[in-house]
Amino acid sequence: MAAAEAADTQLMLGVGLIGEDEGALPRSPAPQFGLRLGPGWPLLPRSPAPPAVRSDHLSTVEKDTNGEVLWVWCYPSTTATLRNLLLRKCCLTDENKLLHPFVFGQYRRTWFYITTVEVPDSSVLIKVTHFSIVLTAKDFNPEKYAAFTRILCRMYLKHGSPVKMMESYIAVLTKGICQSEENGSFLSKDFDARKAYLAGSIKDIVSQFGMETVILHTALMLKKRIVVYHPKIEAVQEFTRTLPALVWHRQDWTILHSYVHLSAEELEALRMCPGYIAGFVDLEVSNRSDLYDVFVNLADREITIAPLAKEAMTMGKLHKEIGQLIVQSAEDPEKSDGQVIQRWWPILSGQEEWAGLALRAETLPFLPCGSLLPIHPSIDAQDISLKTREIFTHLEPFSEVSSDGEKLVLNFEALKQRRFPPATENFLYHLAAAEQMLKI
Numbered sequence: 001m002a003a004a005e006a007a008d009t010q011l012m013l014g015v016g017l018i019g020e021d022e023g024a025l026p027r028s029p030a031p032q033f034g035l036r037l038g039p040g041w042p043l044l045p046r047s048p049a050p051p052a053v054r055s056d057h058l059s060t061v062e063k064d065t066n067g068e069v070l071w072v073w074c075y076p077s078t079t080a081t082l083r084n085l086l087l088r089k090c091c092l093t094d095e096n097k098l099l100h101p102f103v104f105g106q107y108r109r110t111w112f113y114i115t116t117v118e119v120p121d122s123s124v125l126i127k128v129t130h131f132s133i134v135l136t137a138k139d140f141n142p143e144k145y146a147a148f149t150r151i152l153c154r155m156y157l158k159h160g161s162p163v164k165m166m167e168s169y170i171a172v173l174t175k176g177i178c179q180s181e182e183n184g185s186f187l188s189k190d191f192d193a194r195k196a197y198l199a200g201s202i203k204d205i206v207s208q209f210g211m212e213t214v215i216l217h218t219a220l221m222l223k224k225r226i227v228v229y230h231p232k233i234e235a236v237q238e239f240t241r242t243l244p245a246l247v248w249h250r251q252d253w254t255i256l257h258s259y260v261h262l263s264a265e266e267l268e269a270l271r272m273c274p275g276y277i278a279g280f281v282d283l284e285v286s287n288r289s290d291l292y293d294v295f296v297n298l299a300d301r302e303i304t305i306a307p308l309a310k311e312a313m314t315m316g317k318l319h320k321e322i323g324q325l326i327v328q329s330a331e332d333p334e335k336s337d338g339q340v341i342q343r344w345w346p347i348l349s350g351q352e353e354w355a356g357l358a359l360r361a362e363t364l365p366f367l368p369c370g371s372l373l374p375i376h377p378s379i380d381a382q383d384i385s386l387k388t389r390e391i392f393t394h395l396e397p398f399s400e401v402s403s404d405g406e407k408l409v410l411n412f413e414a415l416k417q418r419r420f421p422p423a424t425e426n427f428l429y430h431l432a433a434a435e436q437m438l439k440i
Helices: 002-006 080-089 142-159 163-175 193-197 200-219 233-247 266-271 282-289 317-330 335-343 383-400 412-417 422-434
Strands: 034-036 044-047 059-062 069-075 102-107 110-118 129-137 178-179 182-186 225-229 276-280 295-298 300-307 400-403 409-411
Touching: 059 080, 069 080, 080 102, 080 110, 080 233, 080 266, 102 142, 102 233, 129 282, 142 163, 142 178, 142 182, 142 193, 142 282, 178 193, 193 317, 200 225, 200 233, 200 295, 200 300, 200 317, 200 422, 225 282, 233 276, 295 422, 317 422, 383 400, 383 412, 383 422, 412 422
Parallel strands: 225 276, 225 295
Antiparallel strands: 034 044, 059 069, 059 129, 102 110, 110 129, 178 182, 295 300, 400 409
16 A cells, blocks of 8 residues: 555546645656757757646646535646645635635746636535636646636536536647637637737836836846745736746746745746746745845835845946836837837847848847847837847857857957946856856
């Protein structure tokens, strides 16, 4: 019996009380993420990625009239480790009894989406007071999965059985569509990933932090560790999901961990990421300086740079000008958030030339492969896009092919001879380090 309990198990179509100790499935190999500099160049690793966990599963968690929380159903399977993490994210286990209708986050390259509802008296779920629909997937798209899990919730309220939910879930996985019994059809193609990237509000961030927004921008450019605290998870998630847009040229939301607890396994996974945005609702994280380079206290509207990060984060004239342009663009009442981002990081379509300068990814390894940096016709010479171009074109003349021909590296001596102001030189050096362009 003891040997059986220690063996790896799958939780499939099962019922389980929280707190059961079950073995976890072997983790899948970490996905290979890389960047190709151009035709004929090898695929270069961007940064180490934490081991992936199994993606794409659907579960139901119930809270009954006795106050017990049960993991009642799962399809097709998950691991005990992931199940315990998701129960921690599910508000049904919170002692404060606050109901969070929808939360999302990431753990080891798997996104989780949880919708929780209160069961009305008219439902067939007689002995259930609340339940959560838990869905994991490979992609970041909160709007898509919030809509889908709401449909699944209505099905569960009506039928009290997971059968209809499983049929709809499989239909979406295989065909990208399922029928809603009340509101027509759900179509995956209606939820473009690019819209999810633009769903946050840069304007709101600037309205809260003004010129200090440039600290967040600099930290993201240098792939630093940003921790965000607020006692309300909704505020944390809305703020953190927007931050990757400040470095739109990367379009990398894998750095986002919008809902993290101070648990050993979550912090272990976080530490495996070279740079991240992590959201917490526990104020104790403010005392964990080992977890961040930049700490954002949303409740008090304060940004703090950790002592060990201050040298790399030294601000100068360039940062001041960038900050002023960010604020100026964000405060323009005629611009949407999307326009603020696109005018600041104007590389959406990848087709037009940027003021006659065709700056391709073969030249700069941190740009999408084969892309050009377009400029919107309405942008004049003073717009934020010029500062964005300036950052990258500062590095371009000092880049050279490494001796082994594998990648572009920074010629630091050539950079020093250019005699930039110390803060600018320091920033460009650390930017090259973040992009793995330093000679080893």
